[in-house]
Amino acid sequence: MRWASVLRVVGLLLMLFSTTMLPPALVALIHGDAGLEAFLIAFGALLLLGFLLWWPVRRVYQELRTRDGFLIVVLFWVVLGLSGALPLVFSPAPQVSWTDAAFESVSGLTTTGATVLTGIEHLPESIRYYRQQLQWLGGMGIIVLAVAILPMLGVGGMQLYRAETPGPVKDTKLTPRIAETAKTLWYIYLILTVSCALAYWGAGMGVLDAIGHSFATVAIGGFSTYDASMAHFDSPLISMICALFMLVAGINFAMHFLAWRSRSLAHYFKEPEVRWFLSILFGGGVIVTATLWTTGYHDDGWESLHQAIFHTVSIGTTAGFTADAYQDWPLYLPVLLTLMAFIGGCAMSTGGGIKVVRFMLLIKQGYREVVRLVHPRAVVPIKVGGRPVPDPVIDAVWGFFAVYVALFTLMMLLLMALGLDQVTAFSAVAATITNLGPGQGAVAAHYADIGDAAKWVLMFAMFLGRLEVFTLLVLFTPAFWRR
């Protein structure tokens, strides 16, 4: 490991991250709320810490290799995730333990959106804003940071890009000039955020609510400034605006990039992953609507329709906003929606889950093996968009799936060992490893009532999900640290 360079990058990242304490400090100043001091202390502490890491190694230049890149990407999420807890600890409200502050911050930055807080509407405005901003930064981290900022820091760009994004899209080189690509992606992310905020504001939200919820929407994060999440607004219009922007943010940003460059929407409908993504959500929406109708869950059929659409998109893309107690919906609906979160968003979107492209390859491979029983000698390549998928890519998807299932199982057993019941343990791991947020059972409304050890297991699950499992897991192999 080239520790000097790794420390230099982490130091710079921390100094950069410390500046994100200033906007909430400004909010505190404007509202005269109790959070000001906490954000200024956090700003100073993180700036100093970053400086102390960076200063001794600032002149060491070593070319970073792939494994250093993995370590930096992991540290990016872990170090920033934990650092983000500082203002929550220092602020007089909420009164939270270190564990709870870390949980809230990691959940925010990884765009999971699981919360340990209640009475969010009574917290200082600056804290309410800060949680939303964490999500937005996390979304930006997924889309932009790894491509744009890190290469500028002297890390080989494509290496990290490769570590950050899932296997199947490794070959989709957007443009050879990575910094420019990153800038464009950042513009797209910014335009989506501004459009979403304007739409929320036009639909009746206050300014800070509109900005905060647009942050959490385009990041597919799911934090809200109200305990009741979207139900607070009780507005089908706001729900549908939210659904629209979650859909857009759940699509591969490479598609948005192509649409931007070519000024055409045709790419979206040619891309198999986008077609599967939209088809899965459409199919899910039909089933959910039909079930709510036939069981007569809502008195009003129109209510059932928009609640079904909203929650299918919100849970299916792994955003995790709620506008109704969907965990109490009849029959298989809560489980079905949770299973849709496992599929999640497209690769290179802000969505979580295993990603649509992997699900697509799993299904295609499964079907191929059934056909092979009838035609044992037939060579049936797996194709996506008319082109055969190389074997190493498919191997990687399988390895991913096996490891995903194995780790899911282990963490679920661990939570049960810590005393959680089966439904709670299953849904809590599902909601964190997919970066969804809300669970079922004891974690349906919030995560405040489970023990500290369980919270750390779930933070690990959030990191696993956000780092696409392998990126984190590789650090636990002896081969990674050898030589």
Next chain:
Amino acid sequence: MRWASVLRVVGLLLMLFSTTMLPPALVALIHGDAGLEAFLIAFGALLLLGFLLWWPVRRVYQELRTRDGFLIVVLFWVVLGLSGALPLVFSPAPQVSWTDAAFESVSGLTTTGATVLTGIEHLPESIRYYRQQLQWLGGMGIIVLAVAILPMLGVGGMQLYRAETPGPVKDTKLTPRIAETAKTLWYIYLILTVSCALAYWGAGMGVLDAIGHSFATVAIGGFSTYDASMAHFDSPLISMICALFMLVAGINFAMHFLAWRSRSLAHYFKEPEVRWFLSILFGGGVIVTATLWTTGYHDDGWESLHQAIFHTVSIGTTAGFTADAYQDWPLYLPVLLTLMAFIGGCAMSTGGGIKVVRFMLLIKQGYREVVRLVHPRAVVPIKVGGRPVPDPVIDAVWGFFAVYVALFTLMMLLLMALGLDQVTAFSAVAATITNLGPGQGAVAAHYADIGDAAKWVLMFAMFLGRLEVFTLLVLFTPAFWRR
């Protein structure tokens, strides 16, 4: 499809199966119980039905192809499974519906061992014997029938052998002369049965109980002649005898064959699948024992030890005998044991689950992909016992796993649509697709309290599990029926 030959085989099978009604009829005669008439009617009806299928096509000779083989194997389980319901319907006791009779018979023959009956000890002796015999026949079906009987009926032996057994062992040709192999396997199965019955008898069981439980043990079936299963005997000695024979029956019978021929036990410990099988059960047993001890679940540490060993082997091999209400054990134990059932026995054993060899390949592939992240250009073949596993075998395992997970999920949602709660639905599908037997929640003690539709879904799951998923699923592909 070469229907004439398929009908001829099914007709012969039915006539053969009708003779299995005679031993329980004999039991009824000896005990003078109420079941005699039912078994004689079933004997006559099945003999006649088989004759009517066979007679018109008895002289048609067509060489059977692979796809005919698949159809015959599927029909073997489905037709015999449903035919076995006849005496249960005709007998004055138990009073059961057609659905319940079919469930009991399919559960018996597929060696699942899930029951809808209560008060089993009060049923006629002949019915109590018959349920156990169904399991033994099912176990024989797995080990012997497909290799021995079907080729004698004119079906190409190796084709069926290939359909019956899971992918990875396709190449382990035991001997070129398949009928002889089958005969040896049948001897081994018989010797195991007799030894097990003698051991049970020596440990204090009555003669019929000893025979009946040895049938269900070597078949890894799990039916008992008492509602309380092995708890009825309340004997650690009997539990340990049972565990020993479940262990032996859960090992690949090709290993027993080699041990028989070479008069040596060395093969067992050289075979990677056997080593994994024993290691998994040993590791599971240690965890279960330690958890029971630390939680102080039993007052007596010795009780905890033998209950832990017994249930780890019984659930881990998918036998499903119980000697304690393990579903009420603390923390993660019920879920952990259920997960061990998913791994199940070795390929070509009477055990269920996905089989140890598949689990082994899944884990190895998962680990390989993690290592590949560090060494992207390294060629790392997956090896079992020092030899690389061919890619098509690994592809088949992955396809199997994907389809298995997908079908599991669909059936679980279907059961929830039928009103079962999440824990019950999960455990019921798990207990039937792995051919385990006992579930959790509403199906912990028996399956009598769930609806008829749910029972048919679970019967489908039992067939899926016993037919290793693909063998049944291939019948639902258009490619199978083309031309």
